[in-house]
Amino acid sequence: MPADQRPRFGGLVSEGGIRFAAWSQAARRLWVSIFDEQGNREIERLELQPEGEGVHARFVAGLGPGTRYGFRADGDYAPERGLWFDPDKLLIDPYAVGIDRPYAYDWRLAQRRGEGANTAPLMPKAIAAALPNPVQAAPPLYRTGGLIYEIPVRAFTMLHPDVPEKLRGTVAAIAHPVVIEHLKKLGVGAVELMPVTASIDERHLPPLGLRNAWGYNPVTFMALDPRLAPGGIMDLRNTVAALREAGIGVILDLVFNHTSESDRLGPTLSLRGFDSQAYYRQTPDGRLANDTGTGNTVACDHPVVQEMVLDTLRHFVRDAGVDGFRFDLAPILGRVEGTFDAEAPLLNAMREDALLADRVLIAEPWDIGPDGYQLGKFRTPFLEWNDKYRDDVRRFWRGDAGMVGALATRLAGSSDVFATKRQSASRTVNFIAAHDGMTLADIVRYERKHNEANGEQNRDGHNENLSWNNGVEGDAGDPAVVAARRIDQHALLATLFASRGTIMLTAGDEFGRTQKGNNNAYAQDNEITWLDWAARDQALEQYTVLLSTLRKAAPALSGAHFLTGLPLAGSDMPDVAWLTETGAPLDEQSWQDPQRHRLVMILGGASDDQSRLAVLINGDRRACMFSLPERDGSFWAPALETGETMDISRPVSGRTVIFMIERIAAQAGTREKRNGGS
Template sequence: MTSLGATVTREGIRFAVWSSAASRLWVSIFDEQGNSEIDRLELQPEGEGVHGLFVAGLAAGTRYGLRADGDYAPEKGLWFDPDKLLVDPYAVEIDRPYVYDIRLSARRGEGTDTAPLLPKAIAATLPQPVPALPPLFQPGGLIYEVPVRAFTMLHPDIPKPQRGTIAALAHPAIVEHLKKLGVGAVELMPVTASIDERHLPPLGLRNAWGYNPVTFMALDPRLAPGGLAELRQTVATMREAGIGVILDLVFNHTGESDRLGPTLSLRGLDSRAYFRHWPDGSLANDTGTGNTVACDHPIVQEMVLDTLRHFVRHAGVDGFRFDLAPILGRVDGVFDAAAPLLMAIRNDPVLSDRVLIAEPWDIGPDGYQLGNFAPPFLEWNDKYRDDIRRFWRGDSGMVGALATRL
């Protein structure tokens, strides 16, 4: 399949997006501030669901979004609405964070253009790939799970403008602290762009951990104001210190939530392909978030693989932790350790040697799959974690449980 997303060349930019059900697709070009739509160009069908267009004269830094039209029947999983600006699933950079607004959930004909409410994708020229090196971390080493923002937000040695960012993790004070602890790898809780769940803003709350993604490749500007280069430099600094970097990635759902959720990207492009639905058209919910990414669909599998390769090639990360990983192995809703996506990750020449860690449960049927992910996947073990913690803090009656877990 042709490359999707915005491909920058010397002559201009090629835009390409996949949808099997849209009747028409457009790319909206915005001004340098990403505020005013200055052009809307229709993409042309190119076969196999790909719609593309080359636009001469555009350069890296161009801000853009997508629009799609087709049948609108949410009860059947069809959400096409050209008034909804959509963020490119292959965006590698966005110009501002996602902010929840109830107008993003308006039904077709009830709302206005959502372009002012959404980030714009930024067409970017990617850096040369990082030299291919074996991952640093080895099974049995110590992993430090890091919420990036909270970890350095109040650290007195970190310059205030840098606190709470990926760059702050590379500060000598942080690196020396991790080395003193004997950390073999840091596992960064989600650093890709996410949106608050709709119940949080009325409570004056925010999603601090980032487990509600929209686009899988674009870093959150709040955590990585320096973009991909910031992550790449931090990974390099950690490697010099002998510490690996593992990204916690969420491929099981998106922040578009349930039928009352916002239309931001995949939902508006082809909901029935990108998300699992029941035969009556309602969204499957094996994640507890309102939707479930259809990881048994070939286009989703390719998007996941492209995302993983992106972070290995262009940031040099040592591996990945997969949130609610049984979703990646569900075929027609049933978990299979030999599912196509899991096998593709194992066999991919760019990914097969990376550290691969499954969170081995979701809330779907037979969702507890601890011990069932085949090598080279490692697994989080909740029973071991919980009993070791209880023994360590001195809870009574834990000696037998400790022996069992060991």
């Protein structure tokens, strides 16, 4: 299908009426239910006509934009064979681009056929919409090597004192001038919005008084959540335009690996009721495959599912103008008959589609299915979340033995993961912390997770967080402990901004947000996840701003090509040199020393005049002396103006990262005092 052509399914508004179209290979009958303007009363139920190859459709004259509707399907009811047909279940249109109210979980949505009544009163209704004219085509603003800022949309502004109360917690709030000012100050290249499509709470949450705060539990893929975007696609479109005007791209975090219909005990809301055998992968014995840990797995190797995914991506590019997408549990999208294939039809179609080929594509390269860990296995242009980076950096700063070599590899772009004969640039997305796991501040505050508020007796979430607590678990009144934690946060942030490839920062980590040790806060739509703007650590925030400014100004830091130690083009200067704290090259014995916690990285081509940038890393808790190699006519000076000038002719304190820039002296032989900033 040409990229500019609208989808063939859904409630398609045209002059004179609406064509309703849905797909099911196994249903015997399908209907469209038309509702009143409030979406409460079913006005009529009209049967769709089979058109061949699973397509069922009907044109209804006299209807227009704003019509509320849903579908119903009938056929065999045999859950043990993956058949869930029940005409009492109102089904949301998989192609709905808007719904009239949020989803609310109700146990009656999961009742078996014959046990329950009509679920229409429990379900939102799809809203037939005349979509706006396409956004004027423009290349993505984001470029590899920049800073991606991960945003939990609702939590981001719920407590922001300068955002109008009626906007807080919405997509529109991200376009508010005070928020854009913050993003620009941080040097954000693109925001990555955690899921904004309509989702529903998992069935165990309402009895606990909890609700899903992250949105990784979608019903369908196109309709935005009315709580986040009450104005529908135009809210997203206007926010994208405002951010683009400020030079910031927008990446959507999308979930195509599962839906909220869950396992055999889950609710029937959409795809299950249309044709579960086609839309979901089945095990050989007829059960729902569960490569996601959520109870079901979307069959991304089915042609109709592939069409739906591609139509969804085109919709958000064409109608909202987004820069790209991050794919949750992305190996699911590449599974063919259950086995991951980097050349899977859906992945290839994304790369080759006229509207999608230039978009930013980011894979979370793991799921829990067979051979589910696929880091480094996706093909260009996919970038990949790099959990090896996360873990190795945390291990180094925790003080684990023998981590200097691993740290250097991560700083240099993770060539052990991403280098191929055809690829000289890294596809890594480096991060210290993300939405899933401990916050950056909690990494240095809590040695163990504290998920008691989730109602699962602290059993949920990862047990190994590679975190530490500086001797005191949680909040600390001791000024020395508070200072030590800030130093550790400085070190983690400095390492991130000194790393090759794309880097990602989760909103609030720049100013010390905490979740009180909760490393799985998906169900905490409250002060545990809401960013506390009033109490933010402004000194830490300013340090992050300085790091970002330096990274953007120094090509040697923001590049995406692997560091190799070979000379740069047109120069005899190597792109990197790895040294000990004495200034000597690291030899094999030094690399293998399990007690080594210090490293110097000197980057060539730090600026247009071919000066160098030095990153001095003291991961030891003891202070030490650092020496840097000098060249005639140049001297080393602080690269960060932190107000905490440090003279490297004296011992550098432990747990510290220092950036030094090589300056060309005004006259040959001139030297200035060698100072460094921490």
